Amino acid sequence: MASTSAVHAPAIRPARGARTAQTSRPRLTVVSTPKTGGSSMPFALLCTLIVTATLAALLFMNIQMSDASYEITRLQGQSQRLTEESQGLQETNERLGTPQELERQAREIGMVPVSDPAYIDLDTGQIIGETAPAEQTEGTPELADVPAEVAVPPAQIYDEPTEYHGMGNEGA
Amino acid sequence: MGDPSTRHRLLISLVLVAVLALSGRLVWVQGLDASARAEEAIAQRTVTRSIPALRGDITDRNGTVLASSVQRYDLWVNQTQVDDYLANSKTAEVTGVEAAAQELAPVLGWSVSETEEALTGEAGFAYLRKNVEPAVRDAAIALGIPGIGADPVADRIYPAGSVAGNVLGFVGADGTALAGTELSFDDELAGADGKTTYERGAQGQIIPTGKQETTPAVDGSDVVLTLDRDLQWKAQQVIASSVEQWGATGGSAVAYNARTGEVLALAESPTYDPNSPGDADAEDLGNRAISSVFEPGSTGKLFTIAAAIEEGTVTPESQYDIPYEKYFEGERIKDSHSHPDQRLTLAGVLKNSSNVGTVQISETLTPEVRHDYLLAFGLGEKTGVELPGESAGIVHPASDWTGRTRYTTSFGQGYSVNALQMVSAVGTFANDGVRVQPSLISGVKEADGSVRPLGEPESTRVVSSETAATMQALMDNAVDDETSSAAVSGYAVAGKTGTAQVPDGTYTASFIGFAPADDPEIVIGVFLFGLDTFISGSKAAAPAFSELTTFTLQNQGIAPTGVPARQLENEW
Numbered sequence: 001m002a003s004t005s006a007v008h009a010p011a012i013r014p015a016r017g018a019r020t021a022q023t024s025r026p027r028l029t030v031v032s033t034p035k036t037g038g039s040s041m042p043f044a045l046l047c048t049l050i051v052t053a054t055l056a057a058l059l060f061m062n063i064q065m066s067d068a069s070y071e072i073t074r075l076q077g078q079s080q081r082l083t084e085e086s087q088g089l090q091e092t093n094e095r096l097g098t099p100q101e102l103e104r105q106a107r108e109i110g111m112v113p114v115s116d117p118a119y120i121d122l123d124t125g126q127i128i129g130e131t132a133p134a135e136q137t138e139g140t141p142e143l144a145d146v147p148a149e150v151a152v153p154p155a156q157i158y159d160e161p162t163e164y165h166g167m168g169n170e171g172a
Numbered sequence: 173m174g175d176p177s178t179r180h181r182l183l184i185s186l187v188l189v190a191v192l193a194l195s196g197r198l199v200w201v202q203g204l205d206a207s208a209r210a211e212e213a214i215a216q217r218t219v220t221r222s223i224p225a226l227r228g229d230i231t232d233r234n235g236t237v238l239a240s241s242v243q244r245y246d247l248w249v250n251q252t253q254v255d256d257y258l259a260n261s262k263t264a265e266v267t268g269v270e271a272a273a274q275e276l277a278p279v280l281g282w283s284v285s286e287t288e289e290a291l292t293g294e295a296g297f298a299y300l301r302k303n304v305e306p307a308v309r310d311a312a313i314a315l316g317i318p319g320i321g322a323d324p325v326a327d328r329i330y331p332a333g334s335v336a337g338n339v340l341g342f343v344g345a346d347g348t349a350l351a352g353t354e355l356s357f358d359d360e361l362a363g364a365d366g367k368t369t370y371e372r373g374a375q376g377q378i379i380p381t382g383k384q385e386t387t388p389a390v391d392g393s394d395v396v397l398t399l400d401r402d403l404q405w406k407a408q409q410v411i412a413s414s415v416e417q418w419g420a421t422g423g424s425a426v427a428y429n430a431r432t433g434e435v436l437a438l439a440e441s442p443t444y445d446p447n448s449p450g451d452a453d454a455e456d457l458g459n460r461a462i463s464s465v466f467e468p469g470s471t472g473k474l475f476t477i478a479a480a481i482e483e484g485t486v487t488p489e490s491q492y493d494i495p496y497e498k499y500f501e502g503e504r505i506k507d508s509h510s511h512p513d514q515r516l517t518l519a520g521v522l523k524n525s526s527n528v529g530t531v532q533i534s535e536t537l538t539p540e541v542r543h544d545y546l547l548a549f550g551l552g553e554k555t556g557v558e559l560p561g562e563s564a565g566i567v568h569p570a571s572d573w574t575g576r577t578r579y580t581t582s583f584g585q586g587y588s589v590n591a592l593q594m595v596s597a598v599g600t601f602a603n604d605g606v607r608v609q610p611s612l613i614s615g616v617k618e619a620d621g622s623v624r625p626l627g628e629p630e631s632t633r634v635v636s637s638e639t640a641a642t643m644q645a646l647m648d649n650a651v652d653d654e655t656s657s658a659a660v661s662g663y664a665v666a667g668k669t670g671t672a673q674v675p676d677g678t679y680t681a682s683f684i685g686f687a688p689a690d691d692p693e694i695v696i697g698v699f700l701f702g703l704d705t706f707i708s709g710s711k712a713a714a715p716a717f718s719e720l721t722t723f724t725l726q727n728q729g730i731a732p733t734g735v736p737a738r739q740l741e742n743e744w
Contacts, residue, residue, distance in 0.1 A: 065380035065381065066380065068380065069373075069378050069379070069380045072378065073378070081306075081310075083243070084243060084306035084307070084310075087242055087243060087306070088305065088306065088307060091242065091329070091331070094237055094240070094331035095331055097236070097331075098331055098332040098333070098335070099332060099335060099401060099402050099405035099406075100332070100333065100335070100405070103405075113723070114726060115661060115722060116661040116662055117662075117725075117726050118662075119731035119732070121731070128731050128732050128734060129662040129731070129732045130662065145413075146409075146412060146413040146416050146417075148409055150412075151408065151409040151412035151413055151416075151441075152333070152334055152335060152405055152408045152409050152412065153333060153334065153445070154333050155329075155330060155331060155332060155333030155334075155445060155447050156333060156445045156447045156448045156451070157329055157330075157331075157333075157447045158333075
């Protein structure tokens with residue numbers, strides 16, 4: 001803050017009775033310039049400024065905090081949504097990864113279980129066992145041919161009808 | 173009173189009294205009673221929410237999730253408010269319940285009439301649909317129908333359905349563990365609920381300067397099973413097919429690693445889907461492999477022979493005269509099928525599963541010794557597998573083996589076992605003579621992803637390595653890889669069939685074996701309970717054993733050893 005104020009230096013009047021006491025000349029000393037009265041404005045301004053700044057800062061911080069609080073609420077909502085979305089995807093992944101589903105899909109594209117696998121010994125390069133191209137074999141003949149999805153059905157959470165059968169506007 | 177100064181004073185006094193009263197009240201409220209008031213206000217805006225702990229997953233040995241907890245919502249309706257839907261709309265053609273039903277029906281996957289029915293009534297609170305997925309809840313809430321709300325709930329899902337259902341068990345609607353691993357490992361799985369306390373603004377946001385206290389929830393730990401999900405699925409499929417084919421009332425299939433004690437598959441049929449255990453019969457909710465006890469029948473001959481070999485009273489070449497029937501101290505013992513007199517070696521006795529021969533072998537030992545061997549093989553005591561509902565079976569003390577029992581116990585009658593005990597006991601031969609306690613739990617998953625084991629399984633040496641090797645050869649010899657329905661293409665199979673009559677008149681057929689016979693690791697047992705007629709284990713259980721073993725060897729990556737099956741002298 002730059003502010004200037006005129007310095008009122010009162011003129012020092014010569015003492016009138018100086019001559020009357022010529023004999024005992026008074027000892028004169030240099031007195032310092034009396035303190036100027038000055039203006040109280042700067043200080044008041046300073047105080048006001050401090051108060052205003054404090055209030056402003058407080059207000060600002062409060063606004064920030066409320067803002068942050070609302071933002072937290074919003075982000076929590078978003079986080080919740082994303083968690084749910086991720087969970088949904090994970091559930092889909094788990095459903096598609098179940099043995100029942102993999103079996104069904106493998107059969108759909110014409111795969112059959114291997115009944116006579118061969119192995120390669122990586123140390124010797126030797127082939128262990130004999131195998132033949134996959135035929136449409138039907139498992140062990142002595143074992144009853146119970147369809148896989150009957151023997152071990154898919155989870156009941158997945159086969160309940162979640163799809164809607166109509167347009168939602170019939171009878172309107 | 174007429175005097176103005178008197179009136180003036182009176183007025184002043186009144187004002188003073190009023191001021192005094194007000195100041196007193198002010199001091200009271202602001203000064204003396206301030207904290208109580210403030211607390212009342214804080215209490216009004218302070219809410220405490222419970223933070224539910226998430227129940228831990230149950231995974232198989234490879235970390236595949238078999239049971240997990242998910243967020244679901246219970247949709248509810250206040251039927252008295254639905255009529256207000258679109259009530260103020262100027263454009264809507266239909267309003268109230270009818271309009272709400274049309275909007276809500278596709279979201280819920282219901283027909284409009286069904287939905288309308290559900291929304292109509294005077295109930296202040298009625299569940300519309302429970303356990304809906306978050307997407308459905310969001311869609312339903314987004315419609316803005318008055319009176320429709322949702323409460324979050326945690327649901328337990330088992331993605332693979334009945335696969336391993338019998339081992340997993342299930343939880344009740346309120347999350348209480350009721351069966352299986354869910355029950356026996358509830359302490360690890362459950363976790364501890366936390367809570368958060370905060371001051372809440374009008375819109376539900378947290379007041380930042382307010383007091384906040386949060387005790388975080390401690391989620392449950394994941395429990396890792398020893399099961400392999402794919403193998404378990406195959407085992408269930410195989411056992412279900414066998415039960416269906418032979419009209420058994422139930423069946424169990426067990427795949428067990430004899431070296432580590434890990435149970436790779438514990439399959440039951442009929443079984444249940446833990447997602448909806450209520451749909452199954454109560455008797456199908458457990459594990460027959462550990463709860464159902466039966467007389468093992470011919471598979472029990474293995475223990476008699478192993479004991480005699482270990483005690484040095486017989487060798488695989490020991491020779492026996494085998495008539496169809498023979499009297500031992502007045503007790504008539506006969507073989508399962510009529511045959512002319514045979515001259516069989518010990519190997520031949522096991523291969524032909526001769527009762528007469530086995531009794532002759534057992535008579536080289538005292539009943540006490542045989543009894544002690546049965547106990548050493550783990551029969552008559554619980555396997556200690558981590559599932560509720562195990563039955564130990566009964567092995568009576570040798571002093572009670574009077575009369576006929578003395579002889580029948582040699583061929584697996586007169587004592588009772590459960591299926592897992594039998595597989596683990598036969599596993600002794602596959603593991604160098606050491607029996608390892610079966611286990612279904614690998615451990616508990618730690619925060620860093622490592623699995624903390626729950627202690628080493630107990631190992632007991634039952635017979636010497638030499639005896640175990642001899643037993644492998646005998647069991648290998650007992651299965652004819654050319655003709656047996658237990659054969660596995662490319663592998664030498666060792667095993668033993670068993671059929672025993674149950675007191676209620678039905679039969680239990682079984683096959684327990686392993687492959688490759690010269691270097692076994694995994695023992696597989698197939699058991700069919702409640703057969704109406706005598707169907708031998710080789711007919712009923714062996715094909716299932718073959719199919720399951722074929723799959724297991726591929727699944728576990730066990731290559732053939734190339735060592736041909738051993739042929740011992742069966743006759744002399």
